[in-house]
Amino acid sequence: MTLLNKPVREAARRSVLCWLATVDADGQPNVSPKEVWAISDDQHVVVANIASPISVRNIAQKPQVCLSFVDVFVQKGFKLVGSAHEVQVENPAFSAWAAPLLAMVGQRFVIRSVLVIRVTSVAPIVAPSYRFYPDKTTEASQVASAIRAYKVHPAPQEKP
Known part of the structure; x- marks a missing residue:
């Protein structure tokens, strides 16, 4: 079974930030x-x-990590647990691991190294409203609520 399946990939694509949890010695x-x-x-x-000296130091000491991301409009996402290691620029594997990241940043940031996480478990993250009010809570209602709260307007939908 693929842990990083289509729903996880789609949710990741819609998430602007992720949160990386590490622990020190x-x-x-x-x-x-x-x-x-x-x-x-x-x-x-x-x-x-890019600017993660504490994450890098912690991963060198204890490789267990948790990475989470949430689509702030739908208020759903995933928690990924696994182990990480750092791949430095001098490492021959750096280019392959860094390729998708370099495509994202262009000249905007310098990538000092890449943290590679081997995911061992995936769990959904959902806002409490989905659980406590399942008959009233939909993705559309969550998006509408977020639009009101953040005072933003939805982008026009792309045609398939």
């Missing part, structure tokens, strides 16, 4: 927003190390 947690990240294949997520 003393068990102190760290959660850090990551703007440049991508699902690389059926088992791996790659995260650009």
Whole structure:
């Protein structure tokens, strides 16, 4: 079974940020927003190390991580758990792992290294309204609520 299946990939595509949770050698947690990240294949997520010294240090000490992302309009997403390692620029594998990230950033950021996460479990994240008010809560109602709360307007839909 593919952990990073189509629904996970679609939700990731709609999410602007992800949150990477790591822990240091003393068990102190760290959660850090990551703007440049991508699902690389059926088992791996790659995260650009642009300004992440604490995440990098923690992963070197304890590779267990949790990465989560949520579509803020639909208020659904996924929690991915796995182990990570850093691939530095000098590593011959860097180009392959960094390719989707470099395509995203162009000249905007310098990617210092890539954090490669091998995902071992995936769990859905849903807003409590879906559970407590299942007869009244739909994705459309959540989007409408978010549009009101964030005072934004939806973009025109692309034609297939």
